[in-house]
Amino acid sequence: MKKLLCIAILFVFCQSKIYGNSSSSNYIANANEYESSVTFPAGYAVGDYIEFLGVSPISAGASGFYQISINYTRGNVASAATHVASISHSNPTLWRETGRINNNPYVGFGTNFTVDCNTEFPNPRFRIRAINTLGTNTPITVYIKVSSINSNTAFTTLNTTGNDVTVSKFLPMTSDWDLYVGNVFSSNDASLAIKAIQNGNVGIGTAIPDEKLTVKGKIHTQEVRVDMAGR
Incomplete structure (x- = not known):
């Protein structure tokens, strides 16, 4: 049965x-x-x-x-x-x-x-x-x-x-997001690589980004471009 x-x-x-x-x-x-x-x-x-x-x-x-x-x-x-x-x-x-x-x-x-x-x-x-x-x-x-x-x-x-052609908003995927990296073969503490918070700010090496991009540490780059395009 x-x-x-x-x-x-x-x-x-x-x-x-x-x-x-x-x-x-x-x-x-x-x-x-x-x-x-x-x-x-x-x-x-x-x-x-x-x-x-x-x-x-x-x-x-x-x-x-x-x-x-x-x-x-x-x-x-x-x-x-x-x-x-x-x-x-x-x-x-x-x-x-x-x-x-x-x-x-x-x-x-x-x-x-x-x-x-x-x-x-x-x-x-x-x-x-x-x-x-x-x-x-x-x-x-x-x-x-x-x-x-x-x-x-x-x-x-x-x-x-x-x-329906009225959809104009996105559904949040998460409240915040963290990326921790480190040696997966040891008991050492991981490092916070990237942190994204609710207002869209992103931090590199910091958990409290206070601007759209906040970097805790040195930046090594080949080129920097600054303009007012605001894309």
Whole structure:
């Protein structure tokens, strides 16, 4: 009886879903990994999105980190990227673009899709959104893998489509960030190499950067350029 129940549950998870001009198929390996694919039709427009997944962080349904990897081809040219979403307690109901930790751009100069996160408490969820229409005018299937870095209670498959060109904010990837380096074969203390804080200041060798770039120590450089371009 238990064996039949497991087979039935697995069958439900493996079903494909077709909706409108887009398709989604998925399976759940466990509560911390999820694989799926969504298909954008030929002629899709910038701003078109497919909301594909709801997540459930285990701590009060709020505190979680997720890594979302996507890859696709168009005109036999591949692109891939990995995004990170940080969902903290009582975040607002707002769609924001997630940051990338790596990017293999389409034909070397751009990407067609990004990942948005709505941090609504307690209903955080993800979508794929078109930001370019590079390449030939054919359908594109975007393959997705989501990994929960913290513990996750469950994944909920979604299949909402629409168009949104109003996204203008980024979702913070972390509150702060530290890079400690040292001899991994000894018991010596590590050194703080880089520190980034909430306001965007970055410190090299210091944990309290008071400017956009603060360096504790000497700087050896081949060239320094100073202008008012403010890029």
